[in-house]
Amino acid sequence: MSVIYYTCPQTAREFSTGVLLDGADFEKLPDVEARSRCPHCGRFHIWSKHTVRLGEISISKCDVH
Numbered sequence: 369m370s371v372i373y374y375t376c377p378q379t380a381r382e383f384s385t386g387v388l389l390d391g392a393d394f395e396k397l398p399d400v401e402a403r404s405r406c407p408h409c410g411r412f413h414i415w416s417k418h419t420v421r422l423g424e425i426s427i428s429k430c431d432v433h
Contacts, residue, residue, distance in 0.1 A: 372385045
C-alpha cells in the first residue's frame with residue numbers, strides 16, 4: 369500500500385494527501401482534480417494524478433498509549 373504525496377507551492381514542502389492505494393490503482397485514476405488541506409501553509413491545494421507522486425507510507429511519529 370502506498371500514499372499520494374503533493375508538494376505545497378507556497379512552502380515547497382511535501383505532504384501526504386491521505387489517499388492510500390497501490391500502484392495499479394494509481395495508474396487507473398481518472399484525470400480529475402481533488403483537493404487536500406496543506407499542513408504546512410493551512411490552505412487547500414488542488415491536485416491531479418499528474419501533479420503528485422505515489423510513495424511509501426512514512427510514519428515519523430507513533431503514539432502508543
